[in-house]
Amino acid sequence: MASASELKHGKKLNEGKTKQIFELPEQPGHVLVQSKDQITAGNAARKDQMEGKAAISNKTTSAVFRLLQDAGIKTAFVGQQSDTAFVALHCEMIPIEWVCRRLATGSFLKRNPGVQEGYRFSPVKLEMFFKDDANNDPQWSEEQLIEAKFSFGGLDIGRCEVDIMNRSTVAIFEILEKAWATQNCTLVDMKIEFGVNVVTKEIVLADVIDNDSWRLWPAGDRKQQKDKQVYRDLQEVTPEAMQMVKRNFEWVSDRVQLLLESQTHGRVVVLMGSASDLAHCERIRSACGFYGVPCHLRVTSAHKGPDETLRIKAEYEGDGVPTVFVAVAGRSNGLGPVLSGNTAYPVISCPPLTPDWGAQDVWSSLRLPSGLGCTTVLSPDAAAQSAAQILGLSDHLVWAKLRAVMLNTWISLKQADKKLQACNL
Incomplete structure (x- = not known):
């Protein structure tokens, strides 16, 4: 792969609140994901520049995707390209945020009055939200997603695909939850997105997973939270406050590297x-x-x-x-x-x-x-x-491989059944 200075990107394909996506003419089927120094909350109702955030987020995302790929989870991630960018497979994104929760907090409490913060979901709680800033990303049901009859990258999104993304979200959460537990950190909840590889027409984990994507409570203590919720909770955005937020992001990006290492070697x-x-x-x-x-x-x-x-x-x-x-x-x-x-x-x-x-x-x-x-x-x-x-x-790395095998076996059976049903029609 070319170095950051040699890599030539083409036109901008998309731009979000925290990243830009560029085509790579010399690498067909791949894109460059360039992080930005912008931090936002409430669908960008609050947004600020945080110097160094692009590098911090890229470092975090690259480590998380390496962990998941090593376990056997299929992702769009190809490799870190520079301090602030990585190369990924070109995907058409499915406009759904999949949210997995272990503890009740945040928006779940607002939508479910009477539930106490910290209520533990066993099994984990799975939710989905349609990406629509104008309507504040409304919550969707599986039925709404299926009835939307989406098609991305040449793949129709039906019951089989929704079930695969459901199962994959839970497996990804559990792998990262197990990994963060080695650092005495509780993964409270997280959001992820999927895309369809435009070449293989396969659903893969895509977008990014960084400190904007989850809630992390060291020692299970909300008062020690290290994620973007600290920024959301600011009464006033001051240079001092932003430095505190940045230190939290740096803490996470440093600790996430440790997730790639086995704590016990059996x-x-x-x-x-x-x-x-x-x-x-x-x-x-x-x-x-x-x-x-x-x-x-x-x-x-x-x-x-x-x-x-x-x-x-x-x-x-x-x-x-x-x-x-x-x-x-x-x-x-x-x-x-x-x-x-x-x-x-x-x-x-x-x-x-x-x-x-x-x-x-x-x-x-x-x-x-x-x-x-x-x-x-x-x-x-x-x-x-x-x-x-x-x-x-x-050993969380061994466990992650076992968990990914379970997921991939289930997906292969689901896809085989779909293919068989199509042949019988």
């Missing part, structure tokens, strides 16, 4: 009873790699060398790294049960069953003595996923 240790099981174990290691989990392979037999098996186990227990053991042993599986009976760490048996005696051999993994908590998962991919789910409890 691992999977696969112990195989024989080197002949290597191909089976390599599948486990490959699947672990998909979730970003390091995987170590070792050879040891609980039947033929129990002392060595326990020594290897102790080696991995001794350094304090969160570990899931996966035991791979065919025929009579003593490896999983022996490990489970001698460690407090999770143990998963994934026996490489053969067609001849597999139906009999599996019972050595399923029927265990009392006091053993060793689970059995037959598929190598599923064993890796199960281990990732355990490690994801304390």
Whole structure:
């Protein structure tokens, strides 16, 4: 990609309150998203210049989109181009703001009198608002959106597309909520927008996600809020007040970089009873790699060398790294049960069953003595996923990948059903 000084943008395609969109003649299907130093509230009823805001917002957005893309969420983001701009896929934007709420505050309280601030939504509350400044962005229902019969980028927006955006909004919120929790910050609510990629005709997360997009309460305390609500709440806009707002935005842009880093680095240790099981174990290691989990392979037999098996186990227990053991042993599986009976760490048996005696051999993994908590998962991919789910409890990046897999699986099924129904008409 060309450097910021070399990149030549074409005509302006669109301009909003906080950004401009330019075509990129030398990169068909891409646009340049240029942030502005302007900060607004109340559909620009209040607006001011905040020097440095463009760079702060661009830094925040770029980090958030990298986090989501690494997890497996489809976005329009391509890469940060300069301090104040990034390159994105060219999308036709769907004129809806999707809002996801964990705690009740702001406009929700005005529209729902009697609900106390801080009311917790479980599951999260999902709302949508039609982008119409003249009418103050009215709230819309799913039915209104479907009946609007929108078409963008060659894609008709119907029930399938609305459901996909619904599910995607919740997944994106939950991934970022989990990430911000590592910084002892509560993601109270957030808004996002989707677009249709003009090349692939696919719905992707688009626009920006920066400090204008959410409410963040450090330690769950509204009085410590770091988002744009501080600007909205100003009684008077003074240079001192704007400096305070800027410091909050800088605090967020600095902290958001930390969301890209794992707070706990776990691992999977696969112990195989024989080197002949290597191909089976390599599948486990490959699947672990998909979730970003390091995987170590070792050879040891609980039947033929129990002392060595326990020594290897102790080696991995001794350094304090969160570990899931996966035991791979065919025929009579003593490896999983022996490990489970001698460690407090999770143990998963994934026996490489053969067609001849597999139906009999599996019972050595399923029927265990009392006091053993060793689970059995037959598929190598599923064993890796199960281990990732355990490690994801304390690693938000692993959890994010698992959450994105859930979303993408659901979307593929939804799209397959839509295609099948179209063929049947």
